[in-house]
Amino acid sequence: MKAVVLLAPNEYVYQDVEKPQCPEEGILLNVKYCGLCGSDLRTLRSGHKNIQFPAVLGHEISGIVAEIGPSYNGDFKPGEALCVGPNVYCGTCEFCVRGELEFCENLRELAQHWPGGFAEYIAIPREALDNGVIRRIPDGVRMEHVAVGEPPSSCINAQEKLNVHDGDSLLIIGAGPIGAIHVSVARARGAATIYVADIAASRLEMVKDFGVDAVIDSSKTDLIEEIMKLTGGKGVDVVITANPVAVTQVQAIEVARKAGRIAFFGGLPHADCNVTLDTNKIHYRGLHVIGTTGFAPRHYDESIRYIAKGLIPAEKLVTHVLPLKDFAEGVELARAGQAMKVVFEI
Ligand SMILES: [Zn+2]
Ligand SMILES: [Zn+2]
The missing domain is CATH 3.40.50.720 (NAD(P)-binding Rossmann-like Domain)
Incomplete structure (x- = not known):
């Protein structure tokens, strides 16, 4: 499959990589759109403490369920359209128990601890399905719009x-x-x-x-x-x-x-x-x-509702939809302040 791979700070390539296996208890998502985040721009420039090279970034994702794992016991079905936020909370630390999940002491993220969505496929592990923010896309909401559900x-x-x-x-x-x-x-x-x-x-x-x-x-x-x-x-x-x-x-x-x-x-x-x-x-x-920093799952759910109702005008927010092969161009547009949100079509 095609992916944008970050090899070192400021060094990335659009290339063929091995398609990920569907996790035993998780799902494999065929990524359709993935937004470029301000934090991606920082990581592209100077790396990130939780990221080891080579890395696939991209955590503002929408896609279609391609496969479910043999031991998957959730209710997403192949062919369903999902939107994906990166956070995977532990669900058991003091902050998670108190509902202050943004301060989870064991927070992990897709595109940091696992490969991200600037790729044709992303493996979604069971932890992310159980304790993350992965949702069905509401009817009538465009996939390129709901991909940016995380920043709001x-x-x-x-x-x-x-x-x-x-x-x-x-x-x-x-x-x-x-x-x-x-x-x-x-x-x-x-x-x-x-x-x-x-x-x-x-x-x-x-x-x-x-x-x-x-x-x-x-x-x-x-x-x-x-x-x-x-x-x-x-x-x-x-x-x-x-x-x-x-x-x-x-x-x-x-x-x-x-x-x-x-x-x-x-x-x-x-x-x-x-x-x-x-x-x-x-x-x-x-x-x-x-x-303030971060968010809990209920804020992500509210964000998706805001986008669905047009309270967040995603059609104005997403100023550029570019093919993934034009990744460098999207990065330049965002860095120059000429784009609001750049979303890559995959
Ligand atoms: Zn983001
Ligand atoms: Zn926690």
């Missing part, structure tokens, strides 16, 4: 923790695919006013399509002044940093209203994560600053 899951988790609700005003700093998804999720939860800031004009242009009230180019305008102008000097109810830039965490503290809620959603590069914040602002203004 973390956004939904964050906004649940922030309690984004009716009438809220939000600033989302970062107009990439994650910023755009945050816009849609906030709208679905009833947010009244949504501002998005970024330093890339091309991304700001694309995010306008998601129904924002104003975009702010912080390469040209002072973000803090602009938000104060837009909110009559009050600040916004909620700020989400959806980018890897330290200064945006400082800005988030400055633009939140009194008792405002802030999520540090995007991680920062290790060398850059000791950030100086005015903690008196947090104290005297009664700010709620939280970190």
Whole structure:
């Protein structure tokens, strides 16, 4: 079968590899679409602690059940269309038992601990079927759209923790695919006013399509002044940093209203994560600053429902569908900020 194989950082090839065996108690999925994730771009550039070369990445998957293992006892049937998220939780650690599955102490992922979906076939082991996020695709949902069900899951988790609700005003700093998804999720939860800031004009242009009230180019305008102008000097109810830039965490503290809620959603590069914040602002203004990461299966299920209902407009999010052989072109489009989500057709 054909696959994109990562041989070393920045070195990948589209080539023939051996088709995986159907796991004894699992299934073999014929991959139809696989989305390119921001984390894939990082792994392509600099590897990942859980990944050994050669590796097949790709964890935003939709496909058709090709085979079921001889001892498989689930109810998926050959020919059924499934969407697949990467996470495989242990189900038994303290965090899993408490329902805080995103902190599972034994979390494993497809495309890390097992080969991923930038390939014609992916073997889905029993652990992933029992304790992962593998679902039937709802009727009427296009397979290339539902492939990107994973990234909204973390956004939904964050906004649940922030309690984004009716009438809220939000600033989302970062107009990439994650910023755009945050816009849609906030709208679905009833947010009244949504501002998005970024330093890339091309991304700001694309995010306008998601129904924002104003975009702010912080390469040209002072973000803090602009938000104060837009909110009559009050600040916004909620700020989400959806980018890897330290200064945006400082800005988030400055633009939140009194008792405002802030999520540090995007991680920062290790060398850059000791950030100086005015903690008196947090104290005297009664700010709620939280970190969020990952998701539990219920967030993935909600993401699929949002996509099915059009609350997350997957047709706008997926700006490029390319054949897998054009992998390098997709990577370039995403790196240049010219694409929202790139999905490969396999
Ligand atoms: Zn992803
Ligand atoms: Zn666990």
